[in-house]
Amino acid sequence: MKNKGKAVKWLLIAVSVIFFLIMLVLPLFEVIYRALKDGWEAYSQAITAKNTLSALKVTLIAAAIALIVNTFFGLVAAWLITKFNFRGKNVLATLIDIPFSISPVIAGLAYIMTFGRTGWATPLIEKINDALGTDLSLVFSVPGVVLATIFVTFPFISREIIPILNAQGRDEEEAAALMGASGVTIFRRITFPHIKWGMLYGVILCAARAFGEFGAVYAVSKARGKTFTLPLEIDALYMAGSADSITQAFAVSSLLVGIAVVVLILKNIVEYHGKRKGGA
Numbered sequence: 001m002k003n004k005g006k007a008v009k010w011l012l013i014a015v016s017v018i019f020f021l022i023m024l025v026l027p028l029f030e031v032i033y034r035a036l037k038d039g040w041e042a043y044s045q046a047i048t049a050k051n052t053l054s055a056l057k058v059t060l061i062a063a064a065i066a067l068i069v070n071t072f073f074g075l076v077a078a079w080l081i082t083k084f085n086f087r088g089k090n091v092l093a094t095l096i097d098i099p100f101s102i103s104p105v106i107a108g109l110a111y112i113m114t115f116g117r118t119g120w121a122t123p124l125i126e127k128i129n130d131a132l133g134t135d136l137s138l139v140f141s142v143p144g145v146v147l148a149t150i151f152v153t154f155p156f157i158s159r160e161i162i163p164i165l166n167a168q169g170r171d172e173e174e175a176a177a178l179m180g181a182s183g184v185t186i187f188r189r190i191t192f193p194h195i196k197w198g199m200l201y202g203v204i205l206c207a208a209r210a211f212g213e214f215g216a217v218y219a220v221s222k223a224r225g226k227t228f229t230l231p232l233e234i235d236a237l238y239m240a241g242s243a244d245s246i247t248q249a250f251a252v253s254s255l256l257v258g259i260a261v262v263v264l265i266l267k268n269i270v271e272y273h274g275k276r277k278g279g280a
Contacts, residue, residue, distance in 0.1 A: 108219020
């Protein structure tokens with residue numbers, strides 16, 4: 001019976017390893033191989049091309065702003081849901097999960113219908129532009145890409161913090177408040193030490209989704225070399241169909257692979273520290 005159990009264990013391990021090799025590892029190696037197939041010089045030219053650098057810039061801008069906005073509002077939403085009782089609390093908790101439940105393309109189309117030329121918010125945007133002398137546009141522009149990225153990545157941070165705050169409870173914070181501690185002091189000395197690793201883990205997940213988002217960004221993006229992100233630039237290069245453009249697409253894809261590896265390393269570091277802290 002014991003030998004049979006070992007055989008089953010090693011069979012499951014072998015099946016798992018083969019599955020991960022075929023479905024995850026080999027495709028990534030194929031990307032790297034195809035990216036470097038024409039030599040380092042061709043690879044260097046592909047990743048330093050004008051459109052590639054523009055796409056990288058837009059991707060970094062959108063990801064950075066999404067991280068800042070979602071960290072702040074995700075923390076606020078998590079704090080509100082776990083520390084206060086009010087009408088509509090369950091509705092707010094449900095609304096946070098909307099980006100998980102609808103297609104990103106639908107989210108992009110919703111932004112177009114809201115902020116596009118025929119959208120209900122267009123007159124308001126035009127009044128703001130007239131008053132400030134600006135030419136602000138929230139679709140087919142970098143701000144539109146940023147908004148779409150914020151939408152699809154919003155739940156990640158709050159959903160990592162909420163379970164931690166629920167497990168923490170309110171006793172320590174209420175005791176500190178009774179002893180005269182200010183809200184800032186309570187957050188800094190009691191709440192934040194509990195949630196810092198969970199929040200950082202959520203930030204990493206948010207960044208990973210922001211770098212790889214395609215559907216919502218595709219709907220609100222317009223001009224290659226101006227509003228395209230890295231996933232859109234890869235799609236444009238691959239759909240061009242020529243041998244050179246396909247190789248360039250794999251070269252640009254390798255940038256996202258590199259970012260994914262860095263994010264994975266950071267994720268494992270955060271998980272390690274979070275588990276060690278939890279164990280302590």
